[in-house]
Amino acid sequence: xxFSMNSMAQKGNSCPVTGDNHGNTTAALHHQKVxxxxxxxxxxxxxxxxxxxxxxxxTVSNTMTWDxxxxxxxxxxxxxxxxxxxxxxxxxxxxxxHIYIVKSKTETNxxxxxxxxxxPRFRDVLGSTKDLKPYIGKHIRVYGYLFRDDEHWPNSTxxxxxxxxWRHSVWEIHPITKIEILN
Numbered sequence: 291x292x293f294s295m296n297s298m299a300q301k302g303n304s305c306p307v308t309g310d311n312h313g314n315t316t317a318a319l320h321h322q323k324v325x326x327x328x329x330x331x332x333x334x335x336x337x338x339x340x341x342x343x344x345x346x347x348x349t350v351s352n353t354m355t356w357d358x359x360x361x362x363x364x365x366x367x368x369x370x371x372x373x374x375x376x377x378x379x380x381x382x383x384x385x386x387x388h389i390y391i392v393k394s395k396t397e398t399n400x401x402x403x404x405x406x407x408x409x410p411r412f413r414d415v416l417g418s419t420k421d422l423k424p425y426i427g428k429h430i431r432v433y434g435y436l437f438r439d440d441e442h443w444p445n446s447t448x449x450x451x452x453x454x455x456w457r458h459s460v461w462e463i464h465p466i467t468k469i470e471i472l473n
């Protein structure tokens with residue numbers, strides 16, 4: 291069952307794997323399920339490569355499984371703290387790190403970037419947002435779980451979003467479980 295996943299929190303973080311969306315309403319149960327996927331705390335044993343162009347072609351209507359462990363190669367365009375969100379119990383201290391991955395070292399438009407996210411549950415492995423900043427400009431391979439973050443469809447260029455277009459697709463690698471610098 292989904293909620294039996296590793297629910298260990300980062301030291302000092304008491305947020306449960308289901309986040310802070312409590313209750314039995316349909317919306318609350320949906321958010322608990324989504325937050326449980328975002329908060330996975332164990333790394334998979336096996337990964338498959340997802341080519342950049344394949345992941346960049348995924349739209350909000352794709353129905354790939356969220357249990358797929360993948361790795362992606364690309365260049366780090368930008369790294370920043372994510373916002374306050376339910377999966378991290380709206381904490382000011384425990385936030386995801388958004389890493390913008392682009393296909394080429396010369397790409398500078400965030401609207402062409404894929405998002406991969408480091409979460410508080412993998413800080414011991416990956417480090418903080420500040421620790422990850424030296425990866426900017428580097429060619430990397432990032433490992434983790436494929437995840438469709440539907441709330442960002444208005445921000446997705448491939449989905450013809452109508453909001454601030456700061457990402458290419460709603461599909462992410464979330465959470466990241468490992469990063470390798472390739473050169």
